[in-house]
Amino acid sequence: MKHRHGLRWFLALVAILALTTPSVVYASLYELNWNGKWGSGDVVFDTAVPDSNPSPLQGDYFGAIVSYDVTGWYLFDAKQVAGTGGSISVAAREPGRQGFECDYLVSCQGSVLSFQLGSSSLPYDPQGWRLVMTVPWQLSAYGDSLPTRLEQSEAHPIDGSLLPNDPSGIGYGTINGNATSLSLSAISPPVKNARAIQSDGPLSSNG
Numbered sequence: 001m002k003h004r005h006g007l008r009w010f011l012a013l014v015a016i017l018a019l020t021t022p023s024v025v026y027a028s029l030y031e032l033n034w035n036g037k038w039g040s041g042d043v044v045f046d047t048a049v050p051d052s053n054p055s056p057l058q059g060d061y062f063g064a065i066v067s068y069d070v071t072g073w074y075l076f077d078a079k080q081v082a083g084t085g086g087s088i089s090v091a092a093r094e095p096g097r098q099g100f101e102c103d104y105l106v107s108c109q110g111s112v113l114s115f116q117l118g119s120s121s122l123p124y125d126p127q128g129w130r131l132v133m134t135v136p137w138q139l140s141a142y143g144d145s146l147p148t149r150l151e152q153s154e155a156h157p158i159d160g161s162l163l164p165n166d167p168s169g170i171g172y173g174t175i176n177g178n179a180t181s182l183s184l185s186a187i188s189p190p191v192k193n194a195r196a197i198q199s200d201g202p203l204s205s206n207g
Contacts, residue, residue, distance in 0.1 A: 039174030041070035059090040059144035072162035072172025111140040
């Protein structure tokens, strides 16, 4: 428990230094935070990073992640991955397009947000981890852009998993729909002319 709190303080310090360093340019920072019985996490990312993918249905934002601290569960085993840096991919799905599906509750998968933790450029670390979120179509009006607003509802829940880049590895659940409290909000910088620092790679530990 002391290790986890110490790591959160370290990541908070990273974000503060990123916002107060005068030698870098400030960009719009957002914080994705969630907490539930079977998982929790905090990801800070920079919405000013440009999309490197020309496709209208796929956005790739290399280096957009500032810091992350994600804990997931598989049965009675907990996994925590924390560190700085990373990339975000946004796969948009719309009615009438390939890959658009609805379940029996008419909750339609509108987009998949993939947070590549600790890897700010290709190729991604084959031993690394990623947070994968599925967002209902009704909540994904942002298309292939980085979201600046996510508010799940009972009819339209958001799910997420902590997955290894190694296809033979075990995945951990971390965002369990309405059983998880989730928020996305802007971070107000204390000064102008500040921007996120670059990645030092992931720190990983088992709970």
